[in-house]
Amino acid sequence: MSAPGQAPSAGYAAVFVHEDVPTAEVDRLEALHRPLADSVRDLVDATIRTTVEDEEVRAVRAEVDALVARLRARQLDGPAGVRYNAEGRTWSWGNAVVGERNAVAPPLEVVRDPDGLVHADTVLGAAYEGPPGMVHGGVGALLLDHVMGVAASAHQRVTLTGTLTMRYVRSTPLGPVRVEARIEREEGRKVFVVATLGDPDGVTVEADGVFIVPRWAV
């Protein structure tokens, strides 16, 4: 997605929603909603790990249902989508990996170094488990796909995942993980990206992918 102050590429106009909201207001709303998503993420973890009595589970459920009803009092008709304003600020609050309002997102903060390396660090807890104590293979693929997509979309262009190949070298324990991705080479509209997922002891998953600048974005 575009950094503040940079215009989105032309293809954005077709599928991304332009909204006439000043960047300061987008920032304010983001700061308001992010802590709510953090709390809901905490709720998910607590829901998995709680050992409280049956009655307490029922009581908490009633309270959560009441909170959901309050939030639904006014809501969008569909998903949050990807939006941008005239200043080139983009936001995708529902994104499954980085959405600031999405408690399902780990969340990931993706950083792009000047040398082209794109990386992200996060801590994966009980909600991301596959094998006992280990990160679900699909969750690893999810994080890799996103960070590789960011690497491929350098220079503010739109790219979509075409093919993604993963080699699971060893299990990834739940806990701190790091994703790294960089562009290996480009051929026309095809961007070849290599990436790794790892824990503090080193690489656990190696990935390579072909990301395509779609015909409609050219």
Ligand SMILES: CCCCCCCC(=O)SCCNC(=O)CCNC(=O)[C@H](O)C(C)(C)COP(=O)(O)OP(=O)(O)OC[C@H]1O[C@@H](n2cnc3c(N)ncnc32)[C@H](O)[C@@H]1OP(=O)(O)O
């Ligand atoms: C910054 C935010 C980062 C977010 C990252 C998140 C990444 C995602 O999750 S994206 C969502 C998952 N991906 C999708 O939904 C994509 C669905 N597929 C499509 O939309 C289309 O098939 C798309 C865009 C990949 C290709 O369509 P189109 O632009 O018409 O390509 P087309 O003209 O047929 O082919 C162009 C070239 O790409 C190649 N190509 C096409 N599809 C693929 C593919 N799936 N894998 C590999 N190569 C492909 C073609 O062979 C062709 O190569 P060449 O130029 O050498 O002949």
